Amino acid sequence: MDGLFLEYVRDLTDPFVNPQKRVFFGYLGIAFVLAIAVQIYASRTDLSKAVAGVLSRKVWLSRSALADYKILLINQFLMMGVAPRLITKLALATALFESLHVWLDGRVILLPDAPDWAIASLFSCALFLMDDVTKYFVHRALHRWPVLWAFHRVHHSAETLTPFTVYRTHPVEALIFSLRGILVHAVAIGGFLYFFGSRADLVTVLGANVFLFAFNVAGSNLRHSHVWITYGPVLERIFISPAQHQIHHSMDARHHDRNFGAVLAIWDWMGGSLCLAQGRQRLRFGVRETGVDAHGMRGVFLSPFDEVFLIILRPLIKDIQKMTTKMTQLIRRPSLTGTMAFVLSISAFSAPAQAAELNIYSHRQPFLIQPFLDAYKKKTGTTINIVYASKGLAQRLQAEGARSPADVILTVDIARLFVYADKDLLATVNSEVLNKNVPAHLRDPGNKWFAFSKRARIIAVSKRAKDAVGIQRYEALADPKWKGRLCSRPGSHVYNRALVASMIHAVGVKAAEAWSKGVVENLARRPQGNDRAQVKAIYEGQCDIAIINNYYFGKLKHAKKPEQRDWAKAVTLIFPNQKDRGTHVNISGGGIAKHSKNKAEAKKFLEFLTMKTAQDLYAAVNFEYPVNPDVPLSEELKSWGVFIEDRMPIARVAELAPVAQRVIDRAGW
């Protein structure tokens, strides 16, 4: 018991002899001298009167001041119980110091060559700034939130201010502030020790942070007093003067929520809560009456809790009342949160890639791939997910980078496939099967992409146009005798672009451009529609000759709409250039995404696409030619005619595409 009491007394007296505390007797003495000096200078009184004024009974023994002392005594007692149970800043700092080693994997010492004094001042400076800014924010929060204000009001209920008013706080507030202090010190100490080692020493005077020492010597105790000291409009934007803090305590509504700062006024300035002390002002301190005795210990320590309970419970009670009345409506109305939850669940389900699944980015329409996926699933049990888009998937893949869920890329022409390779988005695939099944001119020399089917760019001619049936070469289409009898989709479409590229490869840019211009000259109408529409135009008699991809003919021939079948009947097909380089073919193809997490499965899928089952499917689903030389043509395709294909390396078509587009632009196709 004795020990406890002694400890209490020691705790009580310690602040007066500890230069780290504001009420250190030295600081109090300085404040006293300052106060008297100010009284003499400002009020022009003599020394004895000044001393009497400063030591006035009305201040030091007022009810408010007496309450300060009592609160100080009780708080000190309470803190004796609480303080040892709080986490210490040393423990927290150590924990942080250790964690930093783990998080940053080892340790780096910053600025190893800087002199010790520089690091020490940096540390002192940082600690002081962090300390001060957090004080500002915590203080501001204490005023801002009703629950916190209930406790902080105790401090503001002081009607006379003495240096001891600084201890007039509710224990809850004291707790908040000490936690803040512990946190800030721990972060600063832990962090600095980690980055700067033992050089992180505090610059101290008498064991106190030099900045705080300066602050206290400058008369910090007078902020809680009736002595009016201002620093002038310039300095008061940087430092909080005693007068400014007195304004903070003022009852005047103009002064509410102003000057939260402890040492620096900068924070108030930035936060828009600064109020300068201009001219001597008569201030009344305290807070509005609440019906509770502001200086009774009961009112000080217990009534804040009552208030907090009311603050928390009042809306709750209101809500419960509201809820019971509105319950029925609420249930009927589809709730917003429900909707959000649903959407989130969709995204959660659809995002990640799982093991026995394969994810495909496809430029080919889903309904054209589905049969392949079904066949593959039947064979291997692997589920396949698709994203289909005709444009921009390469950019998406690129942006996703290593996180991309995509495994396989499928495109319907060489140019787009080439873009993926060009942007280095494809993985190298070493597969005997693929090398065997795909002819060399239809795959990437670097084994990054492979063709799976061929599409021939052929000439469709009206059966009525006897003279045109004899056309044998693409080159012939530029002949002026076909003026007004040609139809085409826009030249910049990938299929035409690829054709022009193959022309460039065969005959050079100049001749290809002349050819393009000749074709444009012969057009019966502005280039428009897809290849299907060209066949239709022939049927309609708008023109006699069109360049189309072979499978459009098949689609029309077997269309659901009877009139489309008529369109197909109106044309015969010509496989051009049989006597020289062969008919231009484009490919549909694919590759494996560079960052695929499932490359083995992806490779199996690519191989599957080159085998007989899938190769036959290309013909069955979309009238495309197999790439695998061992797979025979389907009966249907054979009936259209067997042809020799242009065996230029298909990669060359893609390389020449930009040149071809320029040619097309110049020709105005």
Added chain:
Amino acid sequence: MVAATAPLVAARRRLEFNPWVFAAVVIAAILLGPILAVFGAAAGDSGGLWRHLFETVLPRYVANTLILMVGVGVVCLVFGVSAAWTVVRYDFIGRQWFQWMLLLPAAVPAYLIAYTYTDFLEYAGPVQKMLREQFGWQSARDYWFPEIRSMGGAMLVMGAVLYPYVYVMARTAFLLTPASLYEVGMLANRSLFWKIGLPLARPAIAAGLALALMETISDFGTVEYFAIETLTLGIFNVWLGMNSLTAAAQIAAFAFLFVIALLTLELVARARRRFTDTTRRAVPLRAKRAEGLQAVRCWMICGAPILIGFVGPVAVLGSFVLKGYSLAFDYAWANAAANSVLLAGVVALLVMAAAAFLGLVGMFQGGVVLRRTTAVASVGYAFPGTILAIGVVTAGGVIDDGIGLLVNGLFGITYQGWLTSGVTLIVLACIIRFQAVGYGAVAAGLERLPPNMMNANLLLGHGLGYGMRRVILPLIRLSFVAGGLLVFVDVMKELPMTLLLRPFNFETLPTYVYQFAKDELLEEAALPALIIVAVGILPVIMMNAVLNRFARRD
């Protein structure tokens, strides 16, 4: 009625920093990020492509874009303004019906109307077939028929679905013009339309027109189908054909100039509209009874846009369904429909929340800089969807990379990425794109407020948040709802961004329809296409209810 020269806001020059402004800046930054990413892509070196483009196709692109804009603008104005004036000024049988039916074309996507009209009016379509049978023509060479796949056709079909923007704005403006002004006009024996209604509604009409034209510039589906070489089509040619996203982004940035011009037009239009109604009892114009020939004229004026913009395409789609091409009633598109509705709903809510927040903070807190920023944050509308989507995915990738680096470095967690895949990205893209629609609605609502509302609130000692919640929002509620519905309908129709950004196996109605329509097999997807329109009808009808509330207000 007071010509209020006092601005609604204190003209603050400096940017004061507080949590409101901070939040607004953050939202604006999120909205602008992807747009900046597009400009970032444009900053690269395009390797002399511009010279080539300038010498060959660019002048054509620009000319075509301008011609198309003028044409669509004229169609929108003729349809929208005349119909709006008719339903406000005249009372005729069926007026109530026409009022909301005139909004229906807004539910039809431009690419759908293009497909259906081509099918309807081309050589093999029912119209020409009938003509041939009637007159015994044998082939296309025997007669002349206007080509639907032409510049004129594009103007007509795009105008026919975009005019509701103008109609909505014009009708609201006509309704809000107090009858007293019209009475002055009557006394002076002047044309009410040319001398009173039109001049007063002009700013509102210009604002609606700006929206319609922005959509025209960024449209890809229709111009691709009709092979009209506009700037947007050029962007894609350069990007995919010449393999140069840089040059494509540069053209996009160039097209952006057009949009800046339009935005300026809208801003100027809005700035002129500085009069507010302070009397509580401003009576709207009483409609004039139209009978006989005049009623017929009213029907024709109101009926034509509906016929062209809604009945036509819906009938064509319906006929496909009736012919049995698209009767498969499968789970796939039911699922797509659910996704579409959810997506549209969520985006509409978020857009309106963002727009309201930005609008309010910009007006009451920000100062000039912030107000401009918030206005600029809505320019996403002007980019072709796919280009914007690339901007979004790029920005998302950068952010994800950053997060990944951070969590991996600090905690050793492998981060899957929230932004580069999943619905989040689509939602974000749609918000950015349709911010203009929401922001426009909120801005229009705010401008109708009498000044000093907020000042009164502040005088009463309430904070800004309280004032926004309890005073301003209730007053602009109707604009808010109207904007939200418009966004909903727009997202329902949105195609290119969803197409590119969606996660695996995620279909919306437009993406589902597109895979068939792309191959000119629209008949296969006629039913889902009809559903797009049908789902859009409900919000459109609700929008009409909102507009009617404007009329009854006060």
